[in-house]
Amino acid sequence: MTVKKITAAQVARKVIEHKELFILDVRNNDAFEDWKIEGHNFEYLNIPYFELLDGVEDILEKIPTDKEVLVVCAKEGSSLMVAEMLSDAGLDVSYLEGGMKSWSMYLEPIKVGDLTNGGELYQFVRLGKGCLSYMAISEGEAAIIDAVRFTDVFTNFAKEKGVEIKHVFDTHLHADHISGGREIAAQTGAAYYLPPKDAEEVVFEYKPLTDGLTITLGSSNIEVGALYSPGHTIGSTSFVIDSKYLLTGDILFIDSIGRPDLAGLAEDWVGDLRDTLYSRYRELAESLIVLPAHFMVIEELNEDGTVAKHLGELFAENHGLNIEDEAEFRKTVTDNLPPQPNAYQQIRQVNMGKMTPDHEELIEMEIGPNRCAVR
Template sequence: MTQQLRAASAAEVYERILRKEPLFILDVRNEDAYADWRIEGESVTSFNVPYFDLLDGVDSVLGKLPQDVPVLVVCAKEGSSKFVAEQLVEAGLHDIAYLAGGMQAWSEYLHPVKIGDLASGGAIYQFVRVGKGCLSYAIVSDGEAAIVDPARMTDVYVQFAKEQGVSIRYAIDTHLHADHISGGRRLAEAVGATYFLPPKDAPEATFVFTPLEEGNTIAVGRSVIEIKPVYSPGHTIGSTSLIVDQQYLLTGDILFVASIGRPDLAGKAGDWAPDLRKTLYQTYRQLSPELRVLPAHYATEAELDSDGRVSARLGDLYQVNPGLRLEDDAEFRKAVTENLPPQPNAYQEIRLTNMGKLKPSDAEASEMEIGPNRCAIHG
């Protein structure tokens, strides 16, 4: 029986990883691209052989591929992986697929998951951008929605709102992002929503926005789900957290489940380190420890729960998060300013894009965002 070559979508691959089903990945990108960023998971095994080493045939890798586990061939944009996968099928291997759209599609896939219901009615949802570790949110109530820290793939939120039977009233960025291009302004323009952005992060913005400032309350739906901004600088000077319905704390890039935000992406690590410390060790400590922390990023699969959600109780993080256990001021300052992980790909150009100063094409935007987010002090 002739084997059929199959294209596997990013969604299909992620669902398999979530179910912890074995998957073997042959990544045919260049060695440096593979070392920088790849598909990972508890049930994933992968190894790298550059495409150019396989142009004359796949005999060299046949003995390294399993016979009883699905094999997924991966490249940057699909073409090379499809070529290699075809050769593997011709060589008689079974259960071979290639990643449709390549790592570009993996980087841009958003997986929606419900976080929970809200006490005053409605619900909150998390969109997990699995290939980049970005997290965005939809707060839904009585026919309305607010989208927080949206990715540039805004069609996902529009489709979600349509399926939920709600209209998007607000698009909110907790800060000026440096690891990915915000979809906030584009989304607001597309659906006629109000776009919020912290004014201290946007003095050079070339567009009009509504200031996201502490002291104001944003209401979603007739049941009045309240979103209360809390000024929380440190990752950026304007970073503003959101308390939703007294249940959830959307921390942006200030606090993650396994780490804390880095203060250096605007070149002001030394200046902003005291702000970061004050936010984490004073402002947040005054909040209820029962709040569920919902960050804007995660770094590893270990931060996902069994349902693929990223969240944690604030009080618990003060016991286990290494960034919240640096009581000595000098020790904290050293941790957030020295020996930090590499900075995100094209982060300076991304910041300028989010200010409206650069207008990349879709292809250029996709290339700028390739790679992990790297917004935390711990790699």
């Protein structure tokens, strides 16, 4: 029986379409516990590869025959070998091409909605990392917000849509993933914007992303307006697009709020975080659709695969927006911080332009889940 390989793109569709999948993950237990492929209807069995070197006979009864089975490892080699052994034993299985490495890198573009006069807004969902990037397009022009480092995904998408990338923004200096914003701007001639309060140590030229800055796209004047919203970082800036969408960066998520400690200043910035969430955002229309820069768990995805919810719903349901006592808020935020993101200090250095790692080093820096939220 031939062993089939499945791409990260195919797995992504299974996640978005709520398909069933049984995953045999042959990475070490700690790697699996830290980070795995999440799906609404996925089942898992984690058996480290080294336990299967003498054969797969002991696990055959644990592998279903009535479901699609996918074998997963870190980079592909181990899963291919295990899949071949299972195939030789008579099971119909597949393996993930490129392993978790490829899963971490894959982006799925999904249309969020229409903008005035024929414009469109797209969300690029990085399922394996929880990152969310955006492209607003209108009458031949595009703006990109919080692009990850796979720049060809965005430039190719722009070509498919027949639009020119004119503006590239980062809502803040990212610490959990490497930004592709500056490279996209260099490739396309677009302007690259970064909040100046986050950019004091950067070693490259940028345009300051300041409170109240407004750019328009095309002659239809889709407004992309900046709203200073510190707390995750001191420069964090949100965007209101077309008076309809609120892009919150890493300040506000669907089910949680941003962590204030990734520059080592949690005690200093927790007050800014509260002020943004409980004052600045409270002045905005509750009908705005919140589009964050990350999601934490698969349950935050909507039926169409997007991550989006009305601001009014979050005011009602998000625990981080409903802690009236300021001292309790401060304690909740500072006492419930997850582990720091993998290599976050080096990632900050890369995003400042102070480090230029090679391709493999970039991959290693980003491996693992995102950890931008307060638990």
